[in-house]
Amino acid sequence: MSEAPKTWIAFGDIHQSLKFVDLLPELEKASGVIVTGDLTNHSPAGAVEKVWEAIYSRNPNILAQQGNMDRTNVTEFLKEKNANLHCEFRELEPGIKVMGVGCSIPTPFGTPGEITEEEMAQYLEDTHARLGDYEQLLLVVHDAPFNTSLDVIGNGMHVGSKAVRAFIEKHQPEIVLCGHIHESRGEDSVGKSRIFNPGMASGGGYVLVSIDNGRLDATLKQI
Template sequence: MRVVYTSDLHGHLALYRAAGEAAARYSADALIFGGDLCPGTPSASNIDLPQSQPAFLLRELQPLLSEWKNAQPRLRIFAIPGNDDCQTILPALAELESQGLLENLHCATKTLGEYTLVGLSFVPPTPFAIKDFERRDLSDDRVEGIQTAWSMLGCAHGFERIGDFAAYLRVQPSIEEELDGLPVTEPARTVAVVHSPPFGTVCDLLLNREHIGSRALRRWIERRQPLLTLHGHIHESPWVSGKFCQRLGATTIVNAGCDYERPHLIFVDLSNPAEIEHSIYGKVKIL
């Protein structure tokens, strides 16, 4: 099964077009988007994101998806939201799925030939305002004092402010708990699409070289050993670390990265995930 993967397109249609074109050239069986699908960052002049993001998916991305499916009928398209997406996009993703154009992998399991795809959008707490897909990382993480200047959830009427973000986190399932709910019956044939990268890897480095990935996810990978995990979230990590992939035991982990100027695309045949190509960083063979 041949897969093209990219992440963190944030509504840039040129990057979406490049991904669709690459899937056609590669004769891909699947095109996967790893989160942060929609445009926009909350600001005083941009408070309608809970409404504008679903509109982007249904009005701007939908025609592209239709075009790709018409040109490549066997191509399957999968996506998860990311932390910059509002939860209000979930009905829009469901609508696209009902049209046969895209399959939402968030908290879901899908079959791709002999392989199983599982997905999860949640990331550990960030300094950013949108909190729809943020969770405690480990179940026993202390959250006292965690607060940002603005903590908001996307709702049908707009943004709803979270008065006490720490209290909100305490009543939500942790990333650790959400991961434990993902079925992995055949690890050697399982691909996980998770917006957050695992902690302490080449995939989770900030510009200051601080690791900020998910500890829960790293533990889950080390314990469950899926074939391949695909990540995003930390745009600069491949540039900072000099690598876009590595091995954790039997698992190959990947962060495509993003800079908005050039497509950051991953090409991988699931029959041989140790050999991966990046549209910018080239081909690698992971030993």
């Protein structure tokens, strides 16, 4: 008899809006929670703690990373909780690993968690180099890959990261979770990599990540 699938609930762009956490189905039953970034809005005092408590009260197994709207204190807090995914990785199942890189490339708004394309590329490659052997990879990034349906803003421009796209093209992770561009909720692909942007959490979007009979899969969901 095959084992029951293991599932993770993934979302991002919380921006301190927590009502949706109570509405997420199956959160207690999930193996864990993955947050792609933007837990706060410029990380005022006590903000990341409130976000953490809201999620932790329903599922204590959390992996999360800072987005462009989070200051470095978010990463430090997550490290203290052994939950940081930014420039880190974990093994979800034998042969199946998850790695994360948060932040975003520069925006017109001068947000605190911005890095250059060169830094983004370095973070991605350096983290990947430490992974060791794996059979399947779940990549968690905050910034969306450039020139997909997931990085389009209201005026039709593609504003995602070219470094993220180049990394996906090169390494072809099975599943990619991203966010950052609130208005581009959806699913796309680059090569064999399936890419998901659930949109802003307050809009009710999330991704159900599963491992069933040794295969990594994901589905875009809506509350």
